[in-house]
Structures are given as C-alpha cells and as structure tokens.
Amino acid sequence: MQSEALVIVMAFATVTATGLKHDDLIVAVGDTLEFLTDGSMYRTLPLDSYNASKLSALAYDASTRKLFFSDRHHLYGHIFSVTLGNESHPVQDIVERNTNETVESLAYDPVRKMLLWTDWFNRSIRQVQLAKDHIHVEEKDGIEIVHFLEDDAKPRGLVFDPCMRMLYWTNVYKSRPTIERSFHDGSQREILIQTDLFVPNALDLDVLEQRLYWADNLRQDDYRTFSIERSFVNGTGRQKIYSGISQFVVSLTVGGDYVYWTDYNYKKLWYVRKDGSSKNSMMLRTYSRNPAMGVVVYRHEPLNCDLLTTPENDFEDAVDIKTKKMYIVLLNLICLVIVAMVVTLTFRFWKVTGCKQTLVSTNSKKLFAFQNFENCSSSITMSERASTQTEPVSPPSAESTGVNVLLTNERHSNTTALFKYEI
16 A cells, blocks of 8 residues: 555656646446546546446547446446536436347447447447437347448447547457548448557547557467557557556546556556656556446547647658658759769860860969970979070970970060970
C-alpha cells in the first residue's frame, strides 16, 4: 500500500510539474461503473433498479450525456444505457440477449443516432438505430448488419468517427490480424494495417487529430509483452509510443494528452503521454477484486468538427516537400557537375589552342604581347627587368640553342624586359 501511494504521489507531482491535466474517465469494473476525476478522485456510479453482473464495453455520447455499456453475464440483456448528470440513474435495456452472440466493443453515431458493436462469435459488425428515447429490441429484430466478415475474422475493437463518417475496427484472429475501416454504411472497406500485428485487442480514435491508437498484445511468453501504437487514419505514420511486459490490455481510450488502458493481469489502470515521450507507464488506479474491462473518456462537451485537423494530409504535404527538396538538391548537384565538365573542357581546349592565339598587351598594366608560339609545351622564362638600353640587340646566330629577344617599350624607352624562348 505504501509503494502504491508513493507511485500515485509521484504521478501527481509529474503531472503538476508538466502542466498536463488528466481526463475524466468512466471505468467498468466487475458489476460497477466508476468515475475517475483528475486522475485521483473516484466514485461509484449508482445504477437504479439494475442487477449488474460483469460490465465490459463502454461508449459515451456527450450530446445526449448517455453512457452505453454491455453486460456479459446478464440473464436478459446485451446492451444497456444510462443518462448521466441526473441525481437518479435509471438503466434502460436496449438490446435483448440471444444465444451465441457477443458484444466486444461499442461505438455510437450521434448524427444518425446509431449504436454499433462488434460480435466476435458471429464475426460481424452490427448496428441499431435509437430513434426514440426508450427502445428495446431483440437480437433477431431491428438489428442491421454493417459487415459480415470472413470465416477467419474475429472483430474486436471498434470506433466511429462522427466527423468523417468512418468506421474503424480490429480483427484479432491469429492467422491474419488487421486494422480496417469503411464508411458508416459498410462501403469501401479497406485494410489499413496488416503487418507486425499479433492481437490488436483495443482501439480508439483521436477524432480532432485524426489518429488511431491501439494496443497490441504479443503472443510471446503467453502474452507477456504488449505495445501501444498509433497512426494516421489512413494507416500511414505508424509509431510505437510505448512497449511493456507482463500485461494483457483489455480496453483503451485516448484523451487530450494521455492514452489510458486497463490491464487484465495486474488489474490496474495505466497511462502514458500520447505523443510517445513517456519513458515509463504510470499507474492511476488498482482494482483488488476484478480487473477493469472497459474505459472511456468522459467528455463534457460534444465534439466540434469545425476544429478537425487532418494530420494525414499534413504528413503527405511534408513528404511532398521533402521530395521536392531532394529533387532540388539533386538538380543542383547535376548543375555543378555540368559546370565542372564545361570548365574542364574549356581548360583543355585552351591548353591545346591557346598558344596560337595573340595575347594583346596593355601598356598601363605593363603586359607584353606573345604570339605565334606553336609549341605549347615550351617554357617561357622571364628575367627581371634588364638594364635600360635603347640600342638594338644583335641578331642571334642560327647555331644557337635558344633565341634571346629584347623587347623595348616604346613609350617608356628606359625600361626593357628580356625573355628567353627555349626550343
């Protein structure tokens, strides 16, 4: 107890220091629903005239302040609802229990007033419209099938995007685990992620940031390892934000700054920062008798779709910008290579033909004219300025091995330069 209290105090100090605030949560534990406020204060939600057994999947609608939950062992019903914010909390029976049917996860569409869930046993995703305040339907009546999946499919996690009208779910069947999506009517189904998945047991969506978050329980050592991952809603930008051991994640929800999940093995509620900056997971609460089977963020206001951002488009734009930069760098390198080749060819051309071209001198810079030296490999040496003399130099003999030429600057007759051209 002392160690757990110390952990809670350290977690509170960490959150206070960073300025981050915990979301209010609703947790399904055994036969009770629990409110957890600011990560520290908790209270039990009384359910009037309801004999609960084992509560699990949760979905919350902030516009109507209704909480939907499933009861796995209830004798008569599958799915129930309760309105929060009132002093009394009467429970309404929505979907009646039938044999060989399960409710693994719940999602709600506030636009169409449609409640959706995954049926593991019948490998399907189902929905029912809640057009009236009080509705009670049997499994065989009033239930629509959105997806009837393949023989090897086992749908588990489920989440609905009310802004983009998209449905996301996980398939945890061992031979082909996937994360998939479609439109709310079941059209345009596609697989988002199908590699490096083992048991993607829990799924949630950050609607405003358009990111999926999921927990994957690895099969190694009897589910002793797990990871919390995220990606954009189109499956790109996949990132592992936390990896741990000795836990089996049952449910997961994402809030403003944190990702929360419930652990079946240790019967605890955990969290990490959703941006992946947490080095270790932190514990919020321990449950002594039963593990928490469901957790959902209690939102005080409905989602405002006008605030929606599309990080997947930002990611694609960033990729395009990076590609354009690479093209620009490559083009610059090609230009540099071309310039270097032109300079090299120009130098070689000048070396071959340059000695036959006349170099005109400018007297102001005291340069001298050289012309018609056909042998470009010949060396030209110049002595320092010779003594001043104005008489002409006697012509050299033909037997000499070199030619000495004395050039006189006509304008400055007192200055001469002696050059020696060696053959």
